[in-house]
Amino acid sequence: MPPRTRAGASGLTAENLATLAAAIAEGRRSTVYLREAMPSLGLEAGTSAKALSVSGNTVVIRPKGVDDELPFEAEELLASRPKPAAGATPARAASKAGGTKTELAVHQGIEPGPPPAPKPRTSSAAPVAASSAEPPAPRKRAPAKKKAPAAVAVTIHAGADGEWSVAVTPGAKRPAKSTPVTADAVERAVRELGDPATVDAVESILAVARESAAAKVEELSRQLEEARAALEALGAAD
CATH class of the missing domain: 2.30.30 (SH3 type barrels.)
Structure with a gap:
């Protein structure tokens, strides 16, 4: 859904x-x-x-x-077709007009002035100093990771003519009437279906679930170590 x-x-x-x-x-x-x-x-x-x-x-x-x-x-x-939001077209036109004015202002602001008079070179070290004063190139941002959907629905349809099809709906809610199944059973089933989009969608959800479970295990392990340390400290005090 x-x-x-x-x-x-x-x-x-x-x-x-x-x-x-x-x-x-x-x-x-x-x-x-x-x-x-x-x-x-x-x-x-x-x-x-x-x-x-x-x-x-x-x-x-x-x-x-x-x-x-x-x-x-x-x-x-x-029950009825939704109406488009009012004012969308005027706003877009205003934005376009504003963008044109801004572009003109920028071009006017960067008109070159008269070139500076050349200075006599005193030593070979001057170009090195000027080169070192140049600002560093901006660092490239790492591409954002594609966020996995919080849930997916896998719908299998069977027709009276014997044709079967499968569809994936990202972000779907759990249907009111559904039967719990295990994650490994679902993974095996979608692989048997042979649809790459279905396999990718299910594996992305399983990857998120594995990361969450691993983080929970790590947190519980840390709490267990803290509890053991506290218990040992109480024993040493006796």
Whole structure:
């Protein structure tokens, strides 16, 4: 399921869910809209989707241009297409105009003046001194590490025609109805699927989990050593 910043319009209300359920039961088309973008599927915020079923607070939808049926929480969907933020175009135009003025001012400020009169060279040491006075070149910043997503959802879809597909959604929430499994079982399963994007997404989550576990072990070891030292000190005092 999609990532989940909560900004802008609110999600589906209980009344919206009831209306959707009634329309689906009557065979009428029911359309909802995504609150947030789903880059992994190439979907933008506000993309329309067909509502297929409603179960409690969960709505199963098929987004436009996607063959998969995906479960979403009501708070992640909208009953109407969101409106674009007002004032975006004027602000962009103002920014462009401001940038042009700044560029002109800079060019005016760096016009070269008359060249200085040449000074007689007194010794060969002068160029060395001038060279040493030059400021050091700025240090290059190390490229920022790509931050792993906090969670991913791996969705496997099976069609009645016997076709199977797998999709990865970064930053997804845990579905309401899910069964716990072990990390090594998941890693073996995604490797068997043979999809590089799925393998990379799962391994990035496992790497973060390993680092967290290693840090916890290190902290507990440090606390254990401190406790032993304190116990030895108490024994020596006796």
